[in-house]
Amino acid sequence: MRSERKGRSCAPGWAMSALLLMVAACAGASGQEDLSKQPPVRDADLGAKELDRVIAVVNNQVILASDLAMEMRIGRLLPIGDGQEASAEQSLDRLTTRALIEQQVLQEDPHGLEVIPKELEDGLTELRQNLPACKHRDCKSAAGWRDYLATLELTPEGVAAYWANRMAMLRFIERRFRAGIRISPQEIQKYYRETLVPRYARADEAPPLERIAPRIEEILLQQQVNSLMNDWLKSLQDQGQVEILDLSLSRAGAASKPGGGR
Numbered sequence: 001m002r003s004e005r006k007g008r009s010c011a012p013g014w015a016m017s018a019l020l021l022m023v024a025a026c027a028g029a030s031g032q033e034d035l036s037k038q039p040p041v042r043d044a045d046l047g048a049k050e051l052d053r054v055i056a057v058v059n060n061q062v063i064l065a066s067d068l069a070m071e072m073r074i075g076r077l078l079p080i081g082d083g084q085e086a087s088a089e090q091s092l093d094r095l096t097t098r099a100l101i102e103q104q105v106l107q108e109d110p111h112g113l114e115v116i117p118k119e120l121e122d123g124l125t126e127l128r129q130n131l132p133a134c135k136h137r138d139c140k141s142a143a144g145w146r147d148y149l150a151t152l153e154l155t156p157e158g159v160a161a162y163w164a165n166r167m168a169m170l171r172f173i174e175r176r177f178r179a180g181i182r183i184s185p186q187e188i189q190k191y192y193r194e195t196l197v198p199r200y201a202r203a204d205e206a207p208p209l210e211r212i213a214p215r216i217e218e219i220l221l222q223q224q225v226n227s228l229m230n231d232w233l234k235s236l237q238d239q240g241q242v243e244i245l246d247l248s249l250s251r252a253g254a255a256s257k258p259g260g261g262r
Contacts, residue, residue, distance in 0.1 A: 054245055055246040056092060056095070056242065056243060056245060056246070057241075057242075058242050058243075059103055059241055059242075061099055061103065071091040072088065075091060076152050077149070077154060092244070092249055100236045100237065100240050100242075101233070104236060105168070113168045115168050120164050120167065123163055123167050124160060124163055173229060176232075177232075178221065181224050181225065183220045183224075187220055188209075188213050191216050192209050192212070192213075196212070
């Protein structure tokens, strides 16, 4: 049975946490190529049985059960939102949304999902340094990193592919949405006066504007990027076609929303 979804809503938080995120974002998850052209995929990370079952199609690009399994395992490494483990339906939502974005990136630039190896290495180094669990593990060494990822049923190769995809999509977002935004001094002053200062019991307790202005500018910039990106994602979803072929995932989505709809 097919459940076709067009123009699905995108949670505002996903845009910059999933893709900046969130997005955004994930090659070991939905893949950098059209998976319909690929041979059956094995879940090499776990040495498990062949997982070649198609669970969704996004504009003729297939998403496999193994992609969903990878996405959920990555979610344990990089918790999204409130840190709770995402459901299969939520993870599939991220995969289908990301597939729409990837397709648009490649339409605009055939090499748009490529990342220079040195940049990827630096990005992974930063990731290993900032993961809370790595404060108590030997994530600096290759063996220690592999051992830690094994506890999450992941491999360094799978995480590197995911991270490369994430970096490429963040770069695309930066270029498309952030570069042209300018925050005026008047906007900074208004945010300071109307939003920040009222949070303090007394106005004189608030930090001086000149000290906190750069942080306010970043907040306002982020808000505008989120707004522009959400509008863009809505447009992609309205124009695209997403079919969920796994009935259990479709039912999970319907049961989670009032009235059983999407």
